[in-house]
Amino acid sequence: MPTVIQQNGFDVMIYIRDEHPPAHVHVWKAEGEVIIHLETPAVHEVKRMSRPDVRAALAIVEENREMLLGEWRRIHG
Numbered sequence: 001m002p003t004v005i006q007q008n009g010f011d012v013m014i015y016i017r018d019e020h021p022p023a024h025v026h027v028w029k030a031e032g033e034v035i036i037h038l039e040t041p042a043v044h045e046v047k048r049m050s051r052p053d054v055r056a057a058l059a060i061v062e063e064n065r066e067m068l069l070g071e072w073r074r075i076h077g
Contacts, residue, residue, distance in 0.1 A: 004071050007060055010053075012068070019076040025068055027057040036061045038069050 004025070005012035011028045018026075023038040032049030034057050036042065041061050046054055061068060 002071075002075070004068060005060065005064055008056065010057055010060055012057075012060060012064070014068070014072055014075055016075060023069060023072040023076075025061060025072075027061065029053050029057070034058075038065060038072060041065055 002016070003011045003013050009029050013026045013028065015026060018024075024044060025036055025038065027034050027036060029049060032053060033047040034049050034054050035044040035046075036058060037044050038061070041058065043054060043058060049057070
């Protein structure tokens, strides 16, 4: 599971064996995780992450959306 971005304590990852659509990333901070779809971008699932951290994770993904989509396509075809 390559970490694509590390920023402000967040790790944005694209899991190699998680190739089901839609394109998405897993964003971790400490013990919390949020899964964010890339096409929209929109939050899909939150696990033990505070609302402020979810908003910050979403902002990181939105700022880097095109690059993340490119990485998703490179990894998953």
